[in-house]
């Protein structure tokens with residue numbers, strides 16, 4: 001990770017704009033690049049998919065935004081016209097990812113949309129941890145934000161806020177439900193708040209870092225569990241829920257899960273030896289803990305094949321499972337309104353406000369959870 005001077009981006013297609021970045025953030029997903037779990041990065045690639053700023057150049061065909069507008073940009077790049085975009089599944093856009101054959105080959109699946117600054121298999125677009133960024137399909141992605149709200153209030157509409165919202169949505173929460181959230185990082189933080197806004201009665205949040213558990217408890221009003229302080233998390237969750245287990249289990253951890261049981265340790269070895277792509281500790285536990293008839297919502301990122309998937313428990317309990325990249329564009333207008341209404345606490349999670357030049361240190365701190373680092377905002 002280094003900070004370099006590169007040529008300024010320009011309009012390539014007439015549906016592009018160029019944005020002068022005012023604030024950008026580091027995401028847990030960036031750590032999967034940083035730690036080499038999401039591959040196909042190349043030397044000199046510009047990272048960053050959470051950013052906002054001012055529109056400074058506008059392609060001829062762009063209608064919805066104009067020079068001088070202040071915009072937040074969603075992380076998936078989506079055309080707005082294909083079958084999937086029309087269905088609201090912007091994270092599956094068929095047109096934005098010119099390198100779709102890489103994930104198709106790797107996953108044996110159809111390609112996801114492109115993502116800003118997120119490797120060549122996700123399109124090879126330059127990202128927004130930069131002074132300027134080219135934003136394609138400008139009539140589809142960027143949303144205008146009113147003057148008078150701070151960058152920090154709206155920046156996370158680019159990713160983690162809608163991502164937490166979608167995590168809760170895919171859990172199909174009913175009034176009175178108990179929701180358990182694995183991971184109290186930024187995505188877990190917004191999943192907890194979203195779960196309450198969508199009708200959850202109780203939210204139980206799980207992590208091991210005191211500062212993250214404190215945010216979950218004090219800001220998001222969850223009951224919290226430090227998983228390092230229990231030998232049997234699944235049993236503890238059952239005990240806390242009258243023997244039934246949580247109605248909805250959200251995995252906001254992803255492929256770099258930690259754990260101290262035998263399976264977690266063996267996952268770590270297998271991942272290191274490339275015998276398994278992901279460390280699926282949280283996925284397994286969500287399935288084992290969920291109440292019969294419950295829902296499992298996977299919002300943490302995974303990249304391939306896993307071992308020891310408890311399909312028997314999944315089947316026996318009649319669970320439903322959903323996963324996926326967040327379709328940010330679908331939720332942004334509604335969530336902007338909710339942010340303006342004050343429904344979310346969007347700023348308490350920010351522990352570090354730094355300059356772009358500090359990015360290498362910021363990545364290290366956020367990756368290692370050093371110095372109480374819960375979320376970094378960088379200003380170019």
Ligand SMILES: NC(=O)c1ccc[n+]([C@@H]2O[C@H](COP(=O)([O-])OP(=O)(O)OC[C@H]3O[C@@H](n4cnc5c(N)ncnc54)[C@H](O)[C@@H]3O)[C@@H](O)[C@H]2O)c1
Pocket residue numbers: 027028029030031032159160163182183184185186187188206207208209212227252253254255256257258259281282299300301324325326
């Ligand atoms: N689906 C999407 O569209 C989308 C969007 C943004 C982020 N993500 C993914 O969501 C995940 C979380 O992102 P983040 O920014 O919050 O990352 P983060 O690294 O800051 O947080 C992850 C948290 O999980 C905790 N954790 C690790 N192992 C655990 C376990 N076994 N049980 C409970 N908690 C555990 C860690 O201590 C950490 O606090 C990442 O995989 C990221 O890639 C997905």
Ligand SMILES: [Zn+2]
Pocket residue numbers: 027028029030049050075159160
């Ligand atoms: Zn992200």
Ligand SMILES: [Zn+2]
Pocket residue numbers: 078079080081082083084085086092093094095096
């Ligand atoms: Zn599309």
